[in-house]
Amino acid sequence: MSPLSRFTLFRPILPGSTLGQRLRACLGATIGIGLTGLACALLAGQGPHGLWLVPPMGASAVLLFVVPTSPMSQPWPVIGGNAVSALVGFAVAQVVGEPALAAGLAVGLAIAAMSLLRCLHPPGGAAALVGLFAAPSATLWFPLAPVGVNALLMVAAAVAYHRLNGTAYPHRAIAATPPQAAPPESRPSFSAQDVDAALDELGQSFDISRDDLERLLRAIEKRALARAYQDLACRDLMTKDVISVGEDASRQVVAALLASHDFRSLPVIDREHRIAGVIGQRELAGTGTYARDLMTAAATTTPDAPALGLIEQFARGRVHAVYVLDAERRLLGVVTEADWLAVLTRGLEMPAGATPDAPRHTASTISR
Known part of the structure; x- marks a missing residue:
């Protein structure tokens, strides 16, 4: 935690923000507004000392450089929201003469237009008023230049700044795993x-x-x-009574064991009781007479490994059982999807703060 964040007055309102991020945002906004104003002045032929910048860009800078992940900070909302709102304000000024009524209509209609065009941008409300007040002396091109040009340059500055800062902008949400x-x-x-x-x-x-x-x-x-x-280890989940087959077991013996116990796979053990591989229905479809010819590599872990880490192995592919081995690769037990499901079901039902218990192991649950 940063020193200033310990004080309530200096604690960022938005979650996930830090003092360093805020300071970098200040620098980004300074550069973005400065370059946009200078570029617009040069484009307008006013020279480097002119300023061709509309006030809503200050509000847009807050969104672009402070909260670049916000849906209202993306390029189309920034450019479209400002330009469309300025156009609405300009149009209202042509038909409504009462200033207070015109101001209200300009902002309200700008919100409606931005919503319909999917470019809602809070500074658009100010852009609508700018278009309204500038209408008597401005031309129809005012919403595009300077307002649209300002917004376009601000977005370009934000893209360049965030790339240099290592921040992804425009922001693209990564879909959560279904x-x-x-x-x-x-x-x-x-x-x-x-x-x-x-x-x-x-x-x-x-x-x-x-x-x-x-x-x-x-x-x-x-x-x-x-x-x-986090405190649950593989030894707490594993079933110790594991039915296995030797490397010399025939295809027929393996098939009979799988069918009689309704197992998905069986571990293949060598003569020193070390695990050599795993064999299931998928392996039985291959060519070979004995288990050693058909087996594939087994998913393994150690007794002290966190049980939570097994979820990744189950999720990666067609792994239904992870075998627990000692330092000599001798088989100690097995943890299956069924074991984890039993623990997780109990965990979801227990009171907050309680610790989940390991399941009671029986031979009928292994390798299913």
Whole structure:
């Protein structure tokens, strides 16, 4: 925590921000506004000492350099929101003579136009007033130049600044992993539909995109789950009574064991009781007579390894069982998807702050 952030007055309002980020945002806004003003003045033929900059750019700078991930800070909202709103204000000035009524209509209609065109941008409200007040002395090109040109240059400055700063802009939300992409025991406890339903229930707008919100919630849930299970080791989950076959076991023996116990796979053990591989229905489809000819590499771990780390192995592919080995690669036990599902189910049902218990192991649960 930064020194200033310990004081309430200096604590950033937006979550995830730091003092260093705010200072860099100040520098970015300084450079962005300065370069935009200078470029616009030169384009207008006013020379380097002229200023051809509209006030809403100051508000746009706050969004562009402080909260670049906001949906209202993206290029189209910045450019479209400012230009469209200035055009609305300019148009209102042509038909409404009462200043107070015209100001209200300009801002209200600008919000409606930005919403319809998917370019909602808070400084657009100010841009509408700028277009309204500039109308008596400006031409129809005013919403495009200087307002549109200002916004375009501000976006270009923001893109350059964030690239130099190592920040991704324009921001593209990374979609959260859908629940069906992971095995049942590692699936999040909420769905994308739950996020939408919760937003509808709250009935409020938040300055974060829908995808970013779901991604944040899933990251929080993952950390909460890791904290709940961080002390659980593989030895706490493993089944010790593991049915295995030797390297010389025939295809027929392996097939009979798999069928009789309804297992997905069996470990193949050498004469020193070290694991040599794994064999299941998929391997039986290959060519070969004995287990040593058919087996594939087994997913393995150690007794002291965190049990939570096994979820990644289950999620990576067609791994249904991870075998626990000692330092000599001798088979001690197995942890299956069924074991993790049993623990996770108990964990979701227990009170907050409680520690999940390991399941009671029986031979009927191994390698299923």
